[in-house]
Amino acid sequence: MDISKLIIENIANPHELERMYRKEPETFKKSISCALGKKPDSQVLTVWYERLYFKEPANTEKASLLQKDFLSMGILAILAGISTRIILHFAEQQAIAPINLAFGILPFMATYFLYNNTPKKNVLYTLASLFLLSVFYLNMLPLEHKDSIILAYLHLPIFLWVLLGLAFTGNEYGLGSTRLAYLKFNGEFCILYTSMAISGMLLTLLTMQLFRFVGMDIAEFYFRNVVLFGAAALAIVATYLVSRNLKLAKNIAPSIAKIFSPLVLATLLVYLITVVWVGKNPFLDRDFLISFNGILLSVLAVTIFSITESGKDEKKNISDYINFSLIVLALIINSVALSAIAFRLSSFGITPNRLAVLGVNILIWANLIWIMISYVRFLQNKTGSPTIQAAVTKYLPVYGIWAAFVTFTFPLIFH
Structure with a gap:
């Protein structure tokens, strides 16, 4: 019919x-x-x-903006690749420190954010002056392997990461929701960048093998020119794709958070039990204390990533209890590390390394306490999940201030 x-x-x-x-x-x-x-x-x-x-009428204005956005991304990606290659050349000549490679990528990512969301002049001038001040100050430091200078090199990327967050948030830098969006951007960026980098590595291996078949070894040339250029440019491309709401990273990130949190919790429990069993002592073993702090930073990163990807669901689930357990374990580790650092300071005196580690441990301890209290109130149905996320986002500038303090003052104090 x-x-x-x-x-x-x-x-x-x-x-x-x-x-x-x-x-x-x-x-x-x-x-x-x-x-x-x-x-x-x-x-x-x-x-x-x-x-x-039904057919959606063609939006020529939106298409024009998309093409303009894509063009700006392409230009910034090429500039980032060229800048990074030039910086590497001077770093190899030992004219500048290798940490300058950060300036081959992060300023261009910041420029992309500013281009697509133009902030007020005071935000723009603040960003420009702080980036220029960082470049100037960093390259005024002597190329020596002193502890204070190495600490400045280690803390500079953290400070620049906070500056990148200011470029991302723009005029809304004070809003918790915008800061949370920046943290989510970081998680999605890492997932997408890693995925594309793995593809690039496979292409690199294939290319080098093909040239080996004809008797040519292009490994050194390829890594110095193509791989480095691509790695820098890829950061801008990944920024563009995440900003354009690519579904891949946004769909994968929450799943990764749910999978990794229990795995990290189980691994950490086994590790701590093993540490007690074998009798490792962070008070006397310096290398073990350093690894202890590395574990602390990793747990903090996983916890924050899991919290930012948890959404605004007011209902409690197993992930919340896992996150709370991670925070408690991180606090235990942090407390032991703080005690060990205080012991080493009182026993062996003040050094730049001990003071820097003490400072960052105090900051993390305070942040974990805040997050834990927020989680307890959430689990008791007294507040919602945004309170936990606020405990994370409101504390971000504190890390930036401490990183700036170490970067710009330690080389002067401990010269």
Whole structure:
């Protein structure tokens, strides 16, 4: 039987029309226009026709903006690649410190954010002056392997990361939701960048192997020019893709957070039990204390990543209890590390390394306490999950201030 006749016969039966459409959508779509030709006054058939044949009018303005955005990304990616290669050249000549490679990428990422979300002049001038001050100050430091200078090199990326966050948030730098969006951007950026970098590594291996077949070893040239350029440019490309709401990273990030949190918790529990069993002592073993602090930073990063990807669901689930357990374990580790650092300071005196580690441990301890209190209130149904996220986002500038303090003052204090 002609489906158009069935459509007309069931014109007053929406359930049957929906069933027919789901059973044979393409045939139904072709028959609906025929049915409408026989019953042009039918509002039901008119609605179905519009539903099946509706086309969004071309938005030339949006397409133009997209092309403009893509063009700016391409230019910044090329500039980042060229700048990074030039910086590497001077670093190899030992004219500048290798940490300058950060300036081959982060300023261009900041420029991309500023270009697509122009902030007020005070934010723009603050960012420009702080980036320029960082470049100037860093390269005024002597190229020596002193503890204070190495600490400045280690803390500079943290300070620049906070500056990048200011570029991302723009005029809304004070809003918790915008800071949370920046943290989510970082998680999605890392996932996407890693995925594309793995593909690039496979392409690199294939390329070098192909040239080996013809008796040419291009490894050194390829890594110094193509791989380095691509790694820097890829950061801008990944920034563009995440900013354009790429579904891949946004769909994967919450799943990774849910999978890794329990794995990290289980691993950490086994590790701590093993540490107690073998009798390792962070008070006397310097290397073990350093690894202890590395574990602390890793747990903090995983916890924050999991919190930022948890969404605004007010209902408690197993992930919340896992996160709370991670925070408690991190606090235990942090407390032991603080005690060990205080012991070493009182026993062996003040050094730049001990003072820097003490400072960052105090900051992390305070942040963990805040997050833990927020989590307790959430688990007791006294507050919602945004309170926990606020405990994370409001504390971000503190890390930036401490990183700036170590970067700009330690080389002067401990010269």
